[in-house]
Amino acid sequence: MSSFFVLQSQYEDLARDEIISISKSYDSKIDVKSEPRLVMISSKVPWHKIANRATFARYSGKIAGTFDDITKIELSIPKPASFVCRTINLSSKNIGSSALERQAGGILSRKWGSKVSLSDPCLTVYLIITDSKKYLGYLDRQVRPKLPVKIIKHPHELDMKLSRCLVNLSQLKEGKILCDPFCGTGTILLEAESMGIQSVGIDFDKIMCKITKKNLAANGFDSKVINSGYEEMLNVKSNAIVTDLPYGISSRASVSPKKLIKDFVSIIPKRKKLVMVYKKGLEVDEISKAKKYEIYRHKSLTRVIAVS
Ligand SMILES: C[S@@+](CC[C@H](N)C(=O)[O-])C[C@H]1O[C@@H](n2cnc3c(N)ncnc32)[C@H](O)[C@@H]1O
The missing domain is CATH 3.40.50.150 (Vaccinia Virus protein VP39)
Incomplete structure (x- = not known):
């Protein structure tokens, strides 16, 4: 299983190593691929287990593959009731994100017969564009970690x-x-x-x-x-x-x-x-x-x- 994590730009090195460390705590044999602001993990660890703990990942999900031509994208997963396409542009170029999302949305909606929902989709399809590749990712469930509460604070506490x-x-x-x-x-x-x-x-x-x-x-x-x-x-x-x-x-x-x-x-x-x-x-x-x-x-x- 391959998971992707888009890292926040501040403290990118720390964010990347946090994802790798969480993954290694569950599986010592992970395979890591890195691109600027993106880390992809292939291992037996389900992505949500990592996403549930990570603090500095902005988006995450599963990687379905790569694509060259948007009109030929394939996503072999059960058809969702509703979905949305989102572009994450990590490249150095302006790529016309909205047009790309509309094109991908049209193709997948014809294939699945599912409606596009911008506000409450059952599935988010990610078009992740870097300078070297175009990745197709998706997110079919949300992670909502149960974070602890702090009832007594102190000026010297760590955030x-x-x-x-x-x-x-x-x-x-x-x-x-x-x-x-x-x-x-x-x-x-x-x-x-x-x-x-x-x-x-x-x-x-x-x-x-x-x-x-x-x-x-x-x-x-x-x-x-x-x-x-x-x-x-x-x-x-x-x-x-x-x-x-x-x-x-x-x-x-x-x-x-x-x-x-x-x-x-x-x-x-x-x-x-x-x-x-x-x-x-x-x-x-x-x-x-x-x-x-x-x-x-x-x-x-x-x-x-x-x-x-
Ligand atoms: C920077 S604060 C830790 C803050 C903590 N991370 C938090 O979020 O509240 C350092 C703590 O070390 C404690 N401390 C200082 N010297 C110590 C020592 N020799 N042995 C044990 N604790 C000590 C202080 O009482 C202080 O609570």
Whole structure:
């Protein structure tokens, strides 16, 4: 089965690797084809399983094949009650999208005898145009992921979309265990649990632990939350560490953020999967080989995601 994912233009590299990581968490033998702003996955993973988790994909669906001549398109799927054709132009040229959609719509409607519905179609046919190929894709069901809610917020929290992306980069699937040793208000734990991944949170601030527990309980999650220093992660059974490190000097620990990152990374077992986010400028040698992505927030905050 081949799935396509059209990536949002901002953070394209991150968006692509998120899709690949989710797919790999279910199937280690995936085949990946990439074009600018497009990634196609051939594997035994149904597309909706990936789409349900992905945060930075704008459109997705199944790939039916390629075409050269729009008048000869073939889509061998059961005829839908209604459908719509949409063009996604990823090429560098202006291609006259509306005319293409009308032409494809006319051909398919004659073949199927189905009506075109712009507002509530049972099937969306995608004409994906890149500089090298024209792909025919389709979407026959919508995915509506059940996203967690956050009842108590805090200024230092990480946004939920980015937290979900971090969990995805860890390549964990349902039933695996994630540990966040700087859990704050529990955003990463919430996103993990909402995708069926068990989670354990640690924070040395008692108030943060209380907030996390309330946020988890509001969603019916009962993850373990430990009020302790991050070193406690060494006593927690987990398949990956996914975390968002402090950006400022922590008054209780009186350790600079840079020293904290260095100390933290130095005790992580060598083969442990680690996904961490920190403020740009706090890099330490220990993570020089990690794959990194930069997320610009504002003039004084660019975050770096490191995956190793
Ligand atoms: C950037 S915040 C995490 C925010 C979190 N991702 C969220 O969305 O709420 C970092 C957290 O690390 C905690 N922290 C700082 N030093 C720590 C240490 N030595 N051990 C454990 N937690 C620590 C702080 O209390 C703070 O809640």
